Amino acid sequence: MSRYPQMLSPLDLGHVVLPNRVLMGSMHTGLEETGDWNRVAEFYAARARGGVALMVTGGMAPNREGGVFPGAAGLFTPEDIANHRRVTDRVHGAGGRIAMQILHAGRYAYGPDCVSASAVKSPISPFAPQELDEAGIEKQISDIVTAAARAREAGYDGVEVMGSEGYFLNQFLVRHVNRRTDRWGGAYENRMRLPVEVVRRVRAAVGPDFIVIYRISLIDLVPDGSTWDEVVQLARAIQAAGASMLNTGIGWHEARVPTIATSVPRAAFTWLTARLRPEVSIPVIASNRINMPEVAEAVLAQGQADMVSMARPFLADPDFVAKAAAGRAAEIAPCIACNQACLDHTFSGKISTCLVTPRAAHETELQIEPAAVPKSIGIVGAGPAGLAAAITAAQRGHRVTLFDRAAQIGGQLTLAREIPGKEEFRGLTDWFATMIGQSGVNLRLNTEATVAELAGFDEVIIATGVTPRDPAIPVEGGQAVSYVDILNGTVTAGPRVAIVGAGGIGFDVAEFLTQRGTSPTLHPADWMREWGVGDPASSPGGLAPAQPEPPARAVTLLQRKPEKPGRRLGKTTGWIHRAALAAKGVRMIGGVNYERITAEGLHITFGAARENPTVIVADTVVLCAGQQSDRSLADQLIAAGRKPHVIGGADVAAELDAKRAIDQGTRLAAGL
Template sequence: MSSYPNLLSPITLGTITLRNRSLMGSMHTGLEETGDWGRIAAFYAARAKGGAGLIVTGGMAPNREGGVFPGAAGLFTDRDIANHRRVTDAVHAEGGHIVMQILHAGRYAYGKDCVAPSAIKSPISPFPPRELDEAGIEKQIADIATAAARAIAAGYDGVEVMGSEGYFLNQFLVAHTNRRSDRWGGTYANRMRLPVEVVRRVRIALGPEAILIYRISLIDLIPDGSTWDEVVQLAKAIEGAGATVLNTGIGWHEARVPTIATSVPRAAFAHLTARLRPEVGIPVITSNRINTPDLAERLLAEGMADMVSMARPWLADAEFVAKAASGRAAEIAPCIACNQACLDHTFSGRLTSCLVNPRACHETELTYPPAPVAKRIAVVGAGPAGMMAAIVAAGRGHDVTLFERSPEVGGQLNLARRVPGKEEFHGLVAWFATMLRQPGITLRLGAQATADDLSGFDEVVVATGVIPRDPGIPVEPGARVFSYIDILNGADPGRRVAIIGAGGIGFDVAETLVQEGPSPTLDPALWRREWGVAAPWDARGGLDPDGPHPHPAAREVHLLQRKAEKPGRQLGKTTGWIHRASLAMKRVRMRGGVNYERITPEGLWISQGADRTRQELLEVDAVVLCAGQEPERGLSAELHRRGLRHHLIGGADVAAELDAKRAIDQAARLAARL
């Protein structure tokens, strides 16, 4: 009997029967904008082959003004239709189904021609929108319906109409962005008129048999957002207008509450889908921070939804469902919700990929063919770079010996997984450990590899990682100084702490030091209280009117950096604000432009400015050094002296903020060509 009877059971949407209840949610990857349709088809076909029940494409613009950015992809010409036909044919050839998401950005568009219900500028885009008149609204409706008709001509099984996350249709629904007094504004019946009319016209354009998904916002997480009664009223009207299924949307992009980052509890919003499900007669799909087949199965078994949407997990592993169905769930590469190679890339105008799977969106360019000649390969260091190199090389048929001087694999990932809010790293280390048990890999733990140990191998890969950098600050006898490694391994620095270095590691150490008791990431009720999230049936928009209620900080913490800018500015584009806000709620004192004069038993002496004349003492019990890393190249130097050729990867090559994304990608690409 299957371990996932609910997840793997078929479901019929309209006249189309899906093979299982998994939805690959929409993601903007940037692939469509490359114009390489063979590559785009390969990306989606791989997910269909991997068992996705239904795939939703990245958002396609219905017109130029509705594109997320100038040049955003859409179905505007017959040539576009022919190109998209290559994608749908490839998916159908693998037994899958695929719908096209129609996304009108409204005031979120990064273009001067953006339009909206009212001329209210978004806080996350640079251009004020033009308020639409009656003719302009009709044009948007007609263009969306035309996009739906073109999707059918391109072979799609239907469309998803994007009505959540604060995009165009969502903007009409709430008084926060809709200040109109005509028939498209004012009362809720008027404000919901546009999305309902869009669905009605899209159904006509699609015909009766195609799938029509409406992505509905269940909790806006903004001031003046929708009430729960309004959400239910809209859901029923959308059903009446011809939708086949409702997909869950959570939070607007401008909301100051995280919704999909790694610190958000798994399935944190599934209870909202469960609440909506009995209100409508069509299936509902739950989403957000669902990343394992066990969790998906539980949500379905408990009746919380009819289908489960997972987006980034399909970047992490294109065979997600296929592995689950064949009893290989432990081999599913886990999405850790880090955003580093997906959303951070998207919002930086770069092609999407995945930290744990560098092949995501690079299926035709990064391949792992069988090695023409099997070699004996030594890999030194079982951190992320070394483990990935070993796994890819062995998968290609090489005989790999992996040396690791510590008693466990994981390297710096073992530090990351001790940070509150980064519990997903436990699963990543477990996945690496599982994959290292595959044939072709000999794992030697507690083995400090020497040049003599490596002399008989055909190829040597050095992935020895990093060591903390000494910032050279004078330290007086009796002063208490720790490295970030000490703290993340559990050392107690006292109740008052100064952290030197406000990069990613400094923020992680600060999070660790201020947290006391259970991690909010593992306690959804505690997490919601910390961030001020209320049930939308109790508070409009799902925001607690009293704001966040963070648990008091365990310590008084100063987070300092030399660079004269706001600490945390260099953190991830889509997650940095979360880390800054989290520490601010814990009253961490963050300062930039700091000179470190000396560390004494009384605390840390600092100054600011080039003259360094005005010094002050931060009275702290201890100082924690998070001042960067240096490559650990002792072994590499010895190999050079011996004249032994080798490859340097990961932190041993470039030490930069423990960059696992770069390390894993570099390792995979090296192993692909060995």
């Protein structure tokens, strides 16, 4: 019997029966904009072969003014329809089903022609929208309906009408944006008129035997957002207008509450889906931070939803459903919700992929095929770069031996997983262990590899990582320790801490040292209280006063760069880390010179003239001043006449970049 009977049970939509309860949610990968439709088709076909019941594409613009950015993909011409037909044909040939998301960005559109309910500028765009008149509203409705009809012509099995996350239709729903006094504003019956009319006319255009999903915002997490009664009223009206299913949207993009980052608890918002489900008779889909089969199964078994939506987990592993069905869940490459290669790429204009699985969205270019000539390969370093190289090389048929001086695999990942809010990294190291065990790699831990020991291998890969950089601050007393000693538990910091270095590691250490008790990521109620997530039944938009726990220590975070600390953190997650530390009262100071460390604390000055000498009173000074590559073995091999491959931190020590390390390891091994 399957371990996931609910997740793998069919879902009858009337005109079609889906084979299981897993939806691949919409992700904007940027692939459609490349114009390489074979690449687009293979991305979706790979996931269809992996067994997902239904996929939703990235958002397709219904018109130019509604595109998320200038040049955003859509179905505007017969050529567009033919290109999309290549995708749907490939998906259907792989046994899958696919719906096209119609996304009108409204005031979120990054262009001067953006439109909305009212001329209220978004805080995440420099462009103020034009307030639509009656003719303008009719044009938007007509264009959305036309996009739906063209999606059917292109062979899609359905459409998803994007009505959440603060996009166009959502903007009409709430007073936060909609300041109108005509029949499209004011009373809620007027504010919900647009999405209901869109769904009614889409259904009329596509007929009864076509899936129509409406993405509904259950909690806006912005001021003057929807009340729960309004959400229910809209859901019932959307059902009556002809929707097949309701998919869950959580939070607007401008909300100051994280909704999908790794620090958000798993299934943190399914209590809202559970509340909506009895209010309607069509299936309700739960979403956000559902990343493993056991999480999905629990949501469904508890009656919180009829189906679960997972987006980024299908970047991490296209075979998610097939592996779960075959009893191989431990082999599912886990989505750790880091955002580094997916959303950060999206908002930087790059192709979205995955830190864990670099082949995501690169299926046609990064091939993992049997080696023409199997080789013996020695790999030194069982951090992310070495692990990725070892697994990939072994999959190709090479004979791989992996050395590490430590007693466990993971390298710097073993430190990252100790940070509150980064618990998902434990699942990543567990997955690496599973795959190393199943791949036939000869793993030799507690072993210091030498030049002599590596002499017999056809290829040698050096992935020895990094060592902490010594900032050379004079120490005249007091406690000065490396971040490694803090995170591995060798040293316990005192009640007052100064952290030297405000990069990613410095922020992580600050979060580690300020956390009191268990991480709120593991306790949804604590996390909601800390971030101010309330109940939309009592507070419009679901906002409540934030009540963070008092910090365990008084922490000061410092950096040499004369800029705002944390400015260079992840594009979509940096604000979360800055806000979390601010809530814990962490002082952040930039533009300093480190003069010396004494029993009193850390002595600093400011600027090139070394002015304003100040003492940061501290019991412990933690050094997070960057890293340097550990290349000693590589240099010895080169001196001995070998030509080792050097990857990961041993190649470039800038920050601790697991994304680059895993990508390097995978690509190197794919080409050996």
